[in-house]
Amino acid sequence: MEKAIYNIKSLINSLLSLLFPSKCLGCEKRGIILCESCIDNFKLAERPTEERILSLYDYRDPIVKKAIWQLKYYHSPYLGRVLGKLIYDSFLEEINSLQMFSAGSPILVVPVPISHSKNKKRGYNQSEVIAKGFISANPNIFKIKKDIIYKKMNTIPQARIENRLKRLKNVKDSFIIKNSEAIKNKTVIVIDDVTTTGGTLLEIMKLLKKSGAKKIVGFTIAH
Numbered sequence: 040m041e042k043a044i045y046n047i048k049s050l051i052n053s054l055l056s057l058l059f060p061s062k063c064l065g066c067e068k069r070g071i072i073l074c075e076s077c078i079d080n081f082k083l084a085e086r087p088t089e090e091r092i093l094s095l096y097d098y099r100d101p102i103v104k105k106a107i108w109q110l111k112y113y114h115s116p117y118l119g120r121v122l123g124k125l126i127y128d129s130f131l132e133e134i135n136s137l138q139m140f141s142a143g144s145p146i147l148v149v150p151v152p153i154s155h156s157k158n159k160k161r162g163y164n165q166s167e168v169i170a171k172g173f174i175s176a177n178p179n180i181f182k183i184k185k186d187i188i189y190k191k192m193n194t195i196p197q198a199r200i201e202n203r204l205k206r207l208k209n210v211k212d213s214f215i216i217k218n219s220e221a222i223k224n225k226t227v228i229v230i231d232d233v234t235t236t237g238g239t240l241l242e243i244m245k246l247l248k249k250s251g252a253k254k255i256v257g258f259t260i261a262h
């Protein structure tokens with residue numbers, strides 16, 4: 040009898056994990072990848088990022104860090120979509136003013152590209168899934184643009200370089216722009232997962248500016 044109950048329990052558990060494969064990254068609550076109360080407890084970014092770059096959370100928050108790791112290294116594109124929606128909800132005021140600025144024409148959303156080899160290994164570009172989640176919160180006002188910014192070569196991951204100047208040098212000239220006519224006079228949001236010195240985002244924003252984008256801001260999950 041006891042064994043039967045045990046079997047039923049484990050059957051129910053495997054059915055549950057089949058139906059609700061995720062547990063909250065913070066409190067392990069079942070059926071949700073990040074629960075509301077854990078999200079409410081995330082430490083917000085307070086260190087000033089570069090001007091025109093808004094970061095939502097403080098990367099030193101252990102659960103925020105865990106979420107980003109999970110997204111990048113444990114095949115969790117769905118988590119990226121959740122985080123993207125959080126950016127939308129939190130930066131609504133900024134988005135409203137961008138919307139006014141763009142006067143009815145869609146705001147273009149450009150995810151920071153990753154190298155082809157990384158994309159292949161990971162199965163997706165984490166910034167792109169964040170961007171998709173972000174856009175899904177209000178699809179009428181945004182348009183994703185994945186054919187504008189391309190990664191030119193395999194730069195050393197920014198996180199591995201400690202010196203700020205070296206980091207900036209590392210990203211310089213590592214992106215190229217294509218189809219630039221599509222961004223002329225447009226309002227553009229560049230989306231990345233994490234920014235450290237802002238180097239990558241600033242480099243891309245500079246390229247977009249040079250090619251005629253009218254207003255450009257950067258949004259990231261964490262700083």
Ligand SMILES: [Zn+2]
Nearest residue numbers: 063066074077
């Ligand atoms: Zn939780």
